[in-house]
Amino acid sequence: MMIPIESLRNALAPCLDAQGFIPGDQVQERYCTDWSGARGQPLAVLRPTNSAQVAEVMRACHGMRQPVVVQGGMTGLVGSCVPQAGEVVLSLERLNQIEEIDLISSTATVQAGVCLQTLQEAVEEKYLFFPVDIGSRGSCHIGGLIATNAGGNRVLRYGMTRQSVRGLEVVLADGTLINRMGKAIKDNAGFDTKQIFIGSEGTLGVITRAVLALEPLPCARQSALISLDGFGAVTDLLWHCKNRLGPRLSSFEVMWRDFFDFSVGKLKRGPPGLNLSGTHVVLVEAMGMDSAPDEALFLDALSGFSDQHPACEMVLARSMADAQAIWSIREAAGEAAQAVSPWAGFDVSLPIADMPVWVDGIHTQLRSLDLTQTQTYGHLGDGNLHLVVGVTTDPVLKAKVTELVHSTIGALGGSISGEHGIGFAKKPHLHLCRSAADIGIMKQLKHNFDPFGLLNPGRVLDLP
Numbered sequence: 001m002m003i004p005i006e007s008l009r010n011a012l013a014p015c016l017d018a019q020g021f022i023p024g025d026q027v028q029e030r031y032c033t034d035w036s037g038a039r040g041q042p043l044a045v046l047r048p049t050n051s052a053q054v055a056e057v058m059r060a061c062h063g064m065r066q067p068v069v070v071q072g073g074m075t076g077l078v079g080s081c082v083p084q085a086g087e088v089v090l091s092l093e094r095l096n097q098i099e100e101i102d103l104i105s106s107t108a109t110v111q112a113g114v115c116l117q118t119l120q121e122a123v124e125e126k127y128l129f130f131p132v133d134i135g136s137r138g139s140c141h142i143g144g145l146i147a148t149n150a151g152g153n154r155v156l157r158y159g160m161t162r163q164s165v166r167g168l169e170v171v172l173a174d175g176t177l178i179n180r181m182g183k184a185i186k187d188n189a190g191f192d193t194k195q196i197f198i199g200s201e202g203t204l205g206v207i208t209r210a211v212l213a214l215e216p217l218p219c220a221r222q223s224a225l226i227s228l229d230g231f232g233a234v235t236d237l238l239w240h241c242k243n244r245l246g247p248r249l250s251s252f253e254v255m256w257r258d259f260f261d262f263s264v265g266k267l268k269r270g271p272p273g274l275n276l277s278g279t280h281v282v283l284v285e286a287m288g289m290d291s292a293p294d295e296a297l298f299l300d301a302l303s304g305f306s307d308q309h310p311a312c313e314m315v316l317a318r319s320m321a322d323a324q325a326i327w328s329i330r331e332a333a334g335e336a337a338q339a340v341s342p343w344a345g346f347d348v349s350l351p352i353a354d355m356p357v358w359v360d361g362i363h364t365q366l367r368s369l370d371l372t373q374t375q376t377y378g379h380l381g382d383g384n385l386h387l388v389v390g391v392t393t394d395p396v397l398k399a400k401v402t403e404l405v406h407s408t409i410g411a412l413g414g415s416i417s418g419e420h421g422i423g424f425a426k427k428p429h430l431h432l433c434r435s436a437a438d439i440g441i442m443k444q445l446k447h448n449f450d451p452f453g454l455l456n457p458g459r460v461l462d463l464p
């Protein structure tokens with residue numbers, strides 16, 4: 001039964017200040033929709049300013065059996081932060097302080113609502129580096145990154161967000177606050193319970209603060225675009241770069257022609273006059289600590305490759321501006337998807353060796369449905385591909401395309417979500433890549449942490 005707005009306001013008044021409660025009829029659009037395009041209207045938006053207030057709010061909502069959806073920067077792509085009927089939004093946007101940058105431990109202690117780019121810039125001023133990097137860096141929050149275990153452009157070298165989380169503070173659905181904010185790398189005192197919240201898409205707890213591991217700031221960065229004919233040449237290049245650059249290899253992003261042509265041709269991204277003819281274009285990036293030798297190693301590695309593949313074409317970045325121009329092609333992904341709206345977006349992972357046959361097969365089947373607007377690209381070094389398909393507004397056709405993509409991925413032993421998560425958008429197909437026993441464990445965990453199903457209800461899993 002829906003709680004009247006005045007009862008809700010009165011119950012939450014002791015927990016929040018005057019800016020902390022926005023009734024549903026006054027909420028701005030940014031609380032209603034994420035990047036998936038889904039939209040919903042919340043009963044109210046709650047905006048606490050610290051962890052204690054989050055705990056009080058959750059305790060009060062638990063007492064009233066009031067469903068809550070947690071929001072970070074609203075850049076999610078699977079609809080899980082979009083409010084459903086009868087839900088209140090818990091926005092972490094006012095928990096936005098970088099509490100400490102500890103040079104000796106190489107850690108940053110941050111509140112969940114700190115924007116990724118703000119953190120990246122703050123630590124770089126101290127010659128440190130937060131390696132998680134994604135295209136939505138200017139809007140997404142640290143809490144959202146952790147809740148989705150975001151991947152991004154440098155997973156190949158530094159791992160997913162999980163690898164950068166040292167400590168976590170979490171508030172459970174009943175308001176219990178769990179503080180695991182240790183800075184040490186080693187802690188084998190019992191189960192590492194914080195891991196269960198990372199990537200749980202806000203269904204098991206609200207992340208309020210985190211201790212993040214920082215790396216030394218790489219002072220040398222080399223980027224190149226390499227155009228190749230055939231997927232075999234792409235995998236040759238991947239192994240060549242891994243062997244020759246070792247741990248310096250930080251990104252290996254691949255763009256099929258459908259995406260590359262859209263970004264360069266339609267969106268006018270990339271350096272002026274860029275003209276590459278291969279079937280695939282790879283963006284390779286290396287990062288190191290020693291400018292001159294690292295650059296020599298990078299050039300040597302690429303020239304060794306072009307000796308073996310004389311037909312390949314290369315564009316090297318000679319300056320930071322060149323590197324930004326090269327990266328702008330790949331970073332146009334969000335804009336490119338919006339430009340073919342309505343679109344269906346996929347984020348699959350599969351064995352690298354299976355990718356060319358899978359992509360060709362899907363493209364052929366899409367063409368047979370008269371769907372020719374595709375964009376194919378991905379973090380190939382991580383076995384993660386993105387496919388955007390311009391569909392009509394016809395929901396039946398969209399469902400057919402989704403079924404087609406996900407069922408073929410399940411059959412290959414891949415995953416229907418390499419990095420964006422399940423949310424609502426992919427929930428019907430979770431069983432295609434996770435066994436019934438595995439889903440059963442997820443349901444048990446959800447039941448243990450949130451027996452009344454009040455936190456992000458209906459996301460990831462269907463519970464009775």
Ligand SMILES: Cc1cc2nc3c(=O)[nH]c(=O)nc-3n(C[C@H](O)[C@H](O)[C@H](O)COP(=O)(O)OP(=O)(O)OC[C@H]3O[C@@H](n4cnc5c(N)ncnc54)[C@H](O)[C@@H]3O)c2cc1C
Nearest residue numbers: 072073074075076080135141143144147150151202207334
């Ligand atoms: C242009 C663009 C590029 C992107 N590139 C990538 C990419 O390369 N790799 C990648 O992995 N993702 C990518 N994404 C997806 C998205 O940016 C990430 O999933 C990001 O981590 C979401 O963070 P957010 O703060 O916006 O979270 P939101 O969208 O607000 O929320 C996402 C989920 O996390 C939950 N949540 C948010 N904050 C908390 C919290 N404090 N405690 C508990 N749960 C919380 C929400 O309930 C929801 O389930 C991209 C998105 C865009 C628009």
